[in-house]
Amino acid sequence: LAKTTQPISMDSYEGQEVNITCSHNNIATNDYITWYQQFPSQGPRFIIQGYKTKVTNEVASLFIPADRKSSTLSLPRVSLSDTAVYYCLVGPAGGGNKLTFGTGTQLKVEL
Amino acid sequence: DSGVTQTPKHLITATGQRVTLRCSPRSGDLSVYWYQQSLDQGLQFLIQYYNGEERAKGNILERFSAQQFPDLHSELNLSSLELGDSALYFCASSVGTGGFYAGELFFGEGSRLTVL
Numbered sequence: 001l002a003k004t005t006q007p008i009s010m011d012s013y014e015g016q017e018v019n020i021t022c023s024h025n026n027i028a029t030n031d032y033i034t035w036y037q038q039f040p041s042q043g044p045r046f047i048i049q050g051y052k053t054k055v056t057n058e059v060a061s062l063f064i065p066a067d068r069k070s071s072t073l074s075l076p077r078v079s080l081s082d083t084a085v086y087y088c089l090v091g092p093a094g095g096g097n098k099l100t101f102g103t104g105t106q107l108k109v110e111l
Numbered sequence: 112d113s114g115v116t117q118t119p120k121h122l123i124t125a126t127g128q129r130v131t132l133r134c135s136p137r138s139g140d141l142s143v144y145w146y147q148q149s150l151d152q153g154l155q156f157l158i159q160y161y162n163g164e165e166r167a168k169g170n171i172l173e174r175f176s177a178q179q180f181p182d183l184h185s186e187l188n189l190s191s192l193e194l195g196d197s198a199l200y201f202c203a204s205s206v207g208t209g210g211f212y213a214g215e216l217f218f219g220e221g222s223r224l225t226v227l
Contacts, residue, residue, distance in 0.1 A: 034215075043113065043201045043218025044154070087154075101146075101154035 004088045009106040018075045020105050022088030025069050033071045036087040083109045115219035117202050123225045129190040132222045136204030143185040149198035192226045199223050
């Protein structure tokens with residue numbers, strides 16, 4: 001399974017756009033990229049998933065360049081409630097059983 | 112609310128003891144996954160069941176075992192507990208074994224185990 005690398009922590013202020021980049025140099029052809037959010041003492045929550053180009057939903061956008069060796073989670077106009085750990089996962093369809101959560105990125109949003 | 116229910120929410124026990132954690136998946140989900148999250152290890156995949164059968168094993172110790180029952184609820188049994196087993200144990204569920212929506216797992220609130 002592709003190994004991912006993402007920043008350990010990021011700081012931002014309310015109202016700003018936050019971009020968290022994840023590197024996955026050995027991503028396989030059939031791998032998807034998925035992002036999760038986790039608040040303290042809660043289970044991770046699915047944010048977004050994509051394969052290539054751009055995916056957008058009501059909470060975030062996911063940008064994936066053509067070589068797919070990295071991806072960027074974009075959170076528009078963050079608020080204090082977006083303070084959480086964000087995980088980037090890479091794995092094949094049907095491979096949900098081996099999704100590997102790395103250490104994630106601790107995002108801290110301040111006033 | 113993810114729809115995944117885990118009990119108990121908190122559990123305190125002593126070394127050498129045995130505990131059972133229970134998970135009820137979302138209605139309609141056939142797969143159940145167990146994860147362990149400790150401060151120094153992050154979120155570790157333990158085991159997956161699909162429709163009653165073991166589908167995949169991760170970093171699960173031999174002292175730990177799990178099963179999924181016909182009603183699709185699952186139990187994780189932890190025995191001969193050690194201090195290092197103190198952690199948050201999460202259960203997650205998904206519709207199938209992964210399929211196109213491989214990434215979308217629905218996690219419960221977790222069971223916090225403290226071994227003294």
